[in-house]
Amino acid sequence: MSKVFVLDTNKKPLAPTHPGNARRLLTEGKAAVYRRYPFTIILKREVSDVDKKPLRLKIDPGSKTTGIAIVNDDTGEIEFAAELQHRGQQIKSDLESRRAIRRGRRNRKTRYRQPRFDNRKRPEGWLPPSLMSRVYNITTWVRRLRNVCPIQAISMELVRFDTQAMQNPEISGTEYQQGELFGYEVREYLLEKFSRTCAYCGTTDVPLEIEHIIPKSREGSDCVSNLTIACRDCNLKKGVQTAEEFGYPQVQAQAKRPLKDTVAVNATRWKLYEQLQSTGLSVEVGTGGRTKFNRRQQNLPKTHWLDAACVGKSTPESLKVEGINPLKIIATGHGSRQMCRVDRFGFPRTKPKSVKRVKGFQTGDIVKAVVTKGKKIGTYIGRVAVRASGSFNIKTANRTIQGINHKYCRSLQQMDGYSYITGGAASSPRINSGVSAAKIL
Template sequence: MSKVFVLDTNKQPLNPIHSGRARMLLSQGKAAVFRGFPFTLILKEEVSSPDVKPLRIKIDPGAKTTGLALVNDKTGEVVWVAELQHRDFQIRDALTSRRQLRRFRRSRKTRYRKPRFLNRTRPKGWLPPSLNSRVANILTWVKRLSSLCQINAISQELVRFDTQQMENPEISGTGYQQGTLAGYEIREFLLEKWNRTCAYCGAKDTKLEIEHIQPRSKGGSNRVSNLCLACVPCNREKGNQDIKDFLKGKPDLLKRILGQAKRPLADTSAVNATRWNLYDNLRQTSLPVEVGTGGLTKYNRTIRGLDKTHYWDAACVGASTPERLITSGIKPLLISAKGHGTRQQCRTNKLGFPVRYCSRTKFHKGFQTGDIVKAVVTSGKKVGTYVGRVATRATLRFNISTKDGLVQGISHKYCKHIHKKDGYAYAY
């Protein structure tokens, strides 16, 4: 498990401590639980002139999942890691559904509607709501972690792939491509584009080689649009054959590969659209911001022998990565963005007609939908212990979403707060 954050009685951040020491402070009555996720203690006394070691927060932004890590630059110790799962396209789909319902309702009105004055201009730096949500999630957690520990620097993976270098290796000299990062930018791009599988047989979890779709001996180039990934047996079997000859008996596979080769990465486009906005917002924190590329991140992770995960990628972002990372005992916190509910006054059917009323009462017996609770049921048909996000009901019989599924009809009398609603769900 990652280390536990500690605050003194004035809510000033101290050095994170081992979970064993945290248990000792709780058992001795010297501290209390301040926050459930990430787990934070608050001491019952003030600490005068503490020796707090600064940490660096490292961010590996992604379209669906962002990796976060706190690293001590001097000792190389990884203090805390997490994976932040974004709402992806849920926001876009919700806005699309609302727009369709509104337009359908308006089309049923036969009266003339005067055109609305076009005064809804977009401000500078505007992002679509689905993309802006990704940036807001990351900034929220940078702010939270800054209040729980001493952060003195930020590292961000700004450029996932250096497309100019991939298209033209001579753009700034051959030294860039022939140095220690040779091939890492292109290979990382291809791994993402082809979903880490063989383009010909779909094999996973095996050694993959960079393959020229149109062989160079027959006029093929080194452009990324002519490259794919192939396992060793498929690469040897194809050799220098034309892909149309190699897949003449599989027209569907041939069509898919040729289409995938020219298709851009949708997730990469989302990251590229938000990276500079995130960078500008991080600079406003008045902390020094270091940037790095995806190729450098993979190189750092490879030479340190770490697995391919979002949080280890985050720990390896930037040139400031220590030569030796201490990763023993680290268990990532899995964070999922859930939003803060809806302001709809009623629920509608597929045609946009109201079908039922939405209660405006948010709290029931001190609980609200989105709280993380622990319910210990001692009698009835549902005896057991349940932990998860709660959905409150006016009947005072709540639903709890646990890791094993949804449990319905749990009385509020059995529920106890673990973490107040903050728009996120958590797991280890």
């Protein structure tokens, strides 16, 4: 069961509680709803003695979606899970269209002029805005979750495989040499090295097998320098021949070449690692091979949030995943800077943008509208899109209702740059109870 975050009256984060307990506190008037997403209640009293649970925030950063999980290291309980959807592609295309418009404008009636100042240098550690947005998305959520939950440590997946351990397996301990873990890391390593294609026929999108370049029957070793990946057909066809005899001497050469560390660590993850270290919490790093190994051991399906829960060596023996409903968080940004829409020639098409706030509401706020009159009688909870006329659109979990008057709306949570979906089979949507209301969106 996903838990509910609890704050004391001074906004000190307490250990997350069971939703049933939260509902009881709310109905008894001992607590109030503090935030809808993630669902947080605030107690009406001060709590001084806090039992420290070993809560660990685990992150599996992805290019489109990042998995987030808060795991109790002792019990293996998952207290909270989320999937954070990034907007890197949107940022990239926005910047590209802005660049195109500016370029077009400059080129209209100007000659080329040499740049006068050498002020186009990028600072050290610069990353493109589309990549930085991912880092910012994650650090924002680390900060937000730390505000509502007493997190003791962080784990993140930093690399896909451990290059160091791969090349010197003898220094990495027995678990590494003999255990299955090594197999997972080796597989990831080989897939990366041979670009996820069969080393012989170059086919992709088929199951690839680990293959010995010099076969084991002819005293080939299990070292990574003697391994490659091949499709089933090539593997059978090659049989007891070496790669050279099979007609592919270059495979041998490629396998001998060690893979550079930089290939394994991507820049975004490295940046994130640096930023997480500045939180002051201990940051554990794990490899993709380890994540996969942990997940397979516990027979868990591949999802972003479960991958996150399986990151790192600290992962408990058995994770309790039943009934967890991950919160889907979608990065939306904070509106657009464009002053008005343009047609395909770049000429203004609409009136200049009017004020951002209308009748106290802003596009992206989550509102509850109780319509008592007219055709649209009903209760709607969702993300609002404001119009200057005061007649709003509300996007609920399954549809968009147009033309709801602002007078019927009440703000539940202000726009914070993200929209939310509580996925899966949500339990009976009772709108009036605070806890189930959170599940509707």
